[in-house]
Amino acid sequence: MLEHRLTDIEDPAIQILGQLANYVDVQGDLIENGHIKDMVSLMKSRNHETSSGAILAMLSILPHSRIRYHKAIEEDVVVTLVNHLRHQKKSLFAAYALSRILDYDNIRTAMIRLSAPDYIISAVKQGFFNATVENEPGKEVLGRLMSNDELRAAVLKAHTTAALCTMFKRGDTALNHAAFDFLDIVSDYPDGKELIKEAKIPIFRAIVAALDHQKWASQSNAAMALHALFGIPDSSSERTFVTQEFRSVILEEISQILKLLVHDRSYRVVGGAAALLALSDDETVRTCVREHRDFKFARSEHFSKNRKLQYHGSDPREGNSCFFSDVAGI
Numbered sequence: 001m002l003e004h005r006l007t008d009i010e011d012p013a014i015q016i017l018g019q020l021a022n023y024v025d026v027q028g029d030l031i032e033n034g035h036i037k038d039m040v041s042l043m044k045s046r047n048h049e050t051s052s053g054a055i056l057a058m059l060s061i062l063p064h065s066r067i068r069y070h071k072a073i074e075e076d077v078v079v080t081l082v083n084h085l086r087h088q089k090k091s092l093f094a095a096y097a098l099s100r101i102l103d104y105d106n107i108r109t110a111m112i113r114l115s116a117p118d119y120i121i122s123a124v125k126q127g128f129f130n131a132t133v134e135n136e137p138g139k140e141v142l143g144r145l146m147s148n149d150e151l152r153a154a155v156l157k158a159h160t161t162a163a164l165c166t167m168f169k170r171g172d173t174a175l176n177h178a179a180f181d182f183l184d185i186v187s188d189y190p191d192g193k194e195l196i197k198e199a200k201i202p203i204f205r206a207i208v209a210a211l212d213h214q215k216w217a218s219q220s221n222a223a224m225a226l227h228a229l230f231g232i233p234d235s236s237s238e239r240t241f242v243t244q245e246f247r248s249v250i251l252e253e254i255s256q257i258l259k260l261l262v263h264d265r266s267y268r269v270v271g272g273a274a275a276l277l278a279l280s281d282d283e284t285v286r287t288c289v290r291e292h293r294d295f296k297f298a299r300s301e302h303f304s305k306n307r308k309l310q311y312h313g314s315d316p317r318e319g320n321s322c323f324f325s326d327v328a329g330i
Contacts, residue, residue: 014053018060027066036067040076048089055081055097062101069106078110085119091128092138095120099144102151117154120145125163127178139181146185146192156191161199168203168225171210171218176225180242187241196242200249208256211271219271223278226250232281250279254288 020026030036042054058077062068084094098116102108120142123129129138146152164182167175186192207229210222230250231243239247260272279285 014057014060017057021061021064027064031070036072043080052093059100068104074110078107082114082116085123091123092131092133096133096141099141102148112154117158120155121158121160121163124178124182125167127174130174130178143185156195161202165202165206169206169209171213171221173221176221183242196245200245204249204253211275212268214267219274223274226275227278230279251288
């Protein structure tokens, strides 16, 4: 049943197995007759259906300490799940499984020893948690992993700031979404708040680097990242810790955006203008920008068409890119 992942018969089989495992003699049989090792072998299968079915079966028997403390659990089960974190097709399901059992001390200790925190951050960095697993959003799975103090502390030390900067620097919608989810999750905890305070300037500069990109999609996504981190969509409600922190750093470092406007390369001017437009709904930003010398220069030179400006063969101040007129009106 487990090997072929036939849901209509597999789910009842897993439930029955979990119920039978309440009995001491069944626990002994599972251990002594090699059934746990058989399930581990199925967990390692390249076939996703077979592997996931075996993992769910294993989860159903792990609440029993006699089974949980059997050496095969740490030596085979946890090792297999942690290794699955490294592979795109298996990563989220493995994270789901680990999130269900990480409160067991021996399993959590083994996870950390086997570098699970590094693989979790790698999965975040690649956007694996954007999907759903077992009808559960990946963000909830990640949130459950991060709710454990010991594991979260290890994850936050796993080059997390560098990973977040890499994600934002790509100017990719999916990776921005994944990074927002991670920041939102860790902001609920004191150590997560400290990470955000330390990482906000590097993250902002990574977003500016995405604005300084020759692909419009990357520039546009970077501008929308600033829009979200500044908290403009939530202007009518209480700001979150994340938006409070990034609001201050964006205002303090906005000169980095304005510098793009005075470059002689058109794509940089476009990136800077896109960012300003994304932030222009906020009066504080408009006031901050209006009297800045770089903006005054850009408004007089670029927006008034005193200077030639070409972007992918056309003037970005015309046609579909006429947002320049809105920015000039700041």
